[in-house]
Amino acid sequence: xxxxxxxxxxxxxxxxxxxxxxxxxxxxxxxxxxxxxxxxxxxxxxxxxxxxxxxxxxxxxxxxxxxxxxxxxxxxxxxxxxxxxxxxxxxxxxxxxxxxxxxxxxxxxxxxxxxxxxxxxxxxxxxxxxxxxxxxx
Amino acid sequence: xxxxxxxxxxxxxxxxxxxxxxxxxxxxxxxxxxxxxxxxxxxxxxxxxxxxxxxxxxxxxxxxxxxxxxxxxxxxxxxxxxxxxxxxxxxxxxxxxxxxxxxxxxxxxxxxxxxxxxxxxxxxxxxxxxxxxxxxxxxxxxxxxxxxxxxxxxxxxxxxxxxxxxxxxxxxxxxxxxxxxxxxxxxxxxxxxxxxxxxxxxxxxxxxxxxxxxxxxxxxxxxxxxxxxxxxxxxxx
Numbered sequence: 001x002x003x004x005x006x007x008x009x010x011x012x013x014x015x016x017x018x019x020x021x022x023x024x025x026x027x028x029x030x031x032x033x034x035x036x037x038x039x040x041x042x043x044x045x046x047x048x049x050x051x052x053x054x055x056x057x058x059x060x061x062x063x064x065x066x067x068x069x070x071x072x073x074x075x076x077x078x079x080x081x082x083x084x085x086x087x088x089x090x091x092x093x094x095x096x097x098x099x100x101x102x103x104x105x106x107x108x109x110x111x112x113x114x115x116x117x118x119x120x121x122x123x124x125x126x127x128x129x130x131x132x133x134x135x136x137x
Numbered sequence: 138x139x140x141x142x143x144x145x146x147x148x149x150x151x152x153x154x155x156x157x158x159x160x161x162x163x164x165x166x167x168x169x170x171x172x173x174x175x176x177x178x179x180x181x182x183x184x185x186x187x188x189x190x191x192x193x194x195x196x197x198x199x200x201x202x203x204x205x206x207x208x209x210x211x212x213x214x215x216x217x218x219x220x221x222x223x224x225x226x227x228x229x230x231x232x233x234x235x236x237x238x239x240x241x242x243x244x245x246x247x248x249x250x251x252x253x254x255x256x257x258x259x260x261x262x263x264x265x266x267x268x269x270x271x272x273x274x275x276x277x278x279x280x281x282x283x284x285x286x287x288x289x290x291x292x293x294x295x296x297x298x299x300x301x302x303x304x305x306x307x308x309x310x311x312x313x314x315x316x317x318x319x320x321x322x323x324x325x326x327x328x329x330x331x332x333x334x335x336x337x338x339x340x341x342x343x344x345x346x347x348x349x350x351x352x353x354x355x356x357x358x359x360x361x362x363x364x365x366x367x368x369x370x371x372x373x374x
Contacts, residue, residue, distance in 0.1 A: 098202060098312070102210045105176075105196040106217065112189075 002052050002067060010049045017042050037085055041078040048074070142221040144241055144297075146173040147211030149204055150228035154183040160230050161193050168234050174214055175228070178207040204294075205315035212307040224297040232295040236335045240297045249331035250302055251323045253288060254295030258334035272356055276317045279360060283367040284324035289332055291317045302328055311362060314355055318362045325370045 002010070021038055024030040048055040048071065059070030146164060150157050157175065164173050174194050177184050179201030188195035196210055208225050215223040222244055226232040232254060240252040257273075277291045294316055298306065305326055311318040323330055 094312075097200075098206050098209075101198050101200055101202055101206070102213050105198045105210055106214055108199075109194075109196050 002049070002055070002071075007049060007052065010045075014042060014046050014049060017045075034085075034089065037078075037082050041082070044074070044078075142241075142245060143219070144171050144222040144224065144237070145211070145215045145218070145220040146171050146234065146237075147208060147215070147223055147225040148173060148175045148228050149178060149207040149211065149225065150175055150180065150184050151178040151201065151204070151207070152180045152182045152184060153228040154180070154187055156229045157184055158187060158191065160226075160228060161188075161191070164234055168237070171234070171237065172220070174211055176207040176210050178202060178204070203313045205310055205312040208315065209306060209310035212303050212310065215303045216307040220303065221300050222297060223303050225294060227294050231337050231339070233335060233338065236333065237297070240333050243331055243333065244297060244299050248329070250299050250328035251320075251330045252297040253290060253293050253320075253330065253332050254297075254335035254337075255288075255290035255293055255332035256335065256337050257289040258332055269352070272352065275356070276359060276363070279363055280317060280320055280324070283363060284321055286320075286324040286330055288320055288330055291320055295335060295337075298323075298328075302326070311366075314359050314362070317359050318366050321363050321366045325367070 021030070021035055021042070025032060025035060048058070052067070055067050055070060058074075059067045062070065062073070064070045064073065148157075148160060153160075161173065161175060164171060172194070174196055175188055177188060177195055177197045179198050185195070185197055187193075188197075196214060198207060198210065202210075211225065212223060222241060224237060224240070226234065236254060240254065243249045243252050273290065273292050277287070277289055280291050281287045296316075296319075302323060305322065306319065309322065311322075320330065
């Protein structure tokens with residue numbers, strides 16, 4: 001079982017945790033989509049702290065001796081899952097940024113060539129290319 | 138090109154101010170039948186300035202993306218501008234554009250979808266160090282194991298592709314150290330891959346992007362990338 005004083009400490013910690021998340025959400029520093037995992041982790045932690053029997057049951061299920069160790073295992077598991085989801089978010093963002101960079105570079109080329117054309121055809125080669133570009137459209 | 142098929146030369150360049158002029162001027166003067174585009178991969182030196190001043194056809198990436206993202210930009214450009222073929226060469230002058238006519242012929246005749254300029258068909262010219270050749274052999278064996286296609290110079294950055302693979306690569310191209318992985322993609326999509334013997338020069342200036350310290354990381358990363366690429370396609374089919 002969890003000692004009562006620890007139970008109080010953990011309760012305060014979990015409350016702070018929720019207040020912080022809600023504060024960030026309200027300030028729009030966090031996207032709700034990305035906090036769902038955090039909220040789920042918080043709810044499960046709160047259940048285990050306010051109803052320690054569930055923790056004892058869960059710990060027995062996994063075959064862990066002390067319920068405190070069970071709590072640690074649970075916390076670490078959550079952190080790992082959240083980190084993985086962060087890496088996945090970062091990777092997907094990288095793929096999107098890549099497409100953006102490519103589109104920008106192609107657009108910059110078109111703008112540059114249009115400007116050259118506009119500036120009285122100072123640059124012969126790029127005007128030719130521009131005319132080619134227009135043919136293919 | 139007699140048949141009127143349009144071929145684009147993609148020249149990825151990251152901090153290649155020393156070499157880029159020589160490479161591009163050589164194409165403009167000696168091979169005017171090909172179009173080219175320099176992909177300036179967020180260089181921090183004068184590459185961009187030189188290209189704009191000389192009026193080169195250049196795509197300036199605002200942020201450095203690495204060789205894969207740069208080459209892919211070239212394929213996107215080839216796709217959007219309706220090219221029949223695209224070839225990637227290094228921006229440092231290692232690859233001789235003189236071989237291109239023969240490579241293009243292989244695709245025009247419908248003998249291949251992807252033509253790789255290979256150092257190892259005829260063992261001439263710059264062959265790189267023994268350890269590096271061993272690494273290339275290992276990757277080549279892995280490629281054979283995974284796809285049943287043998288490509289000797291699997292890390293060669295000198296490769297010509299037809300319209301179909303311009304489209305495929307413009308949508309899906311590996312980000313860093315892309316060459317062996319791109320070969321797996323080509324093989325999995327059923328591309329006929331041919332190697333054409335070329336002689337490569339040693340770099341004219343600047344330094345190679347793969348230092349000895351990174352070689353181990355390179356091998357691990359590329360091996361894993363090839364395996365995962367093969368696995369993910371296996372599930373889909």
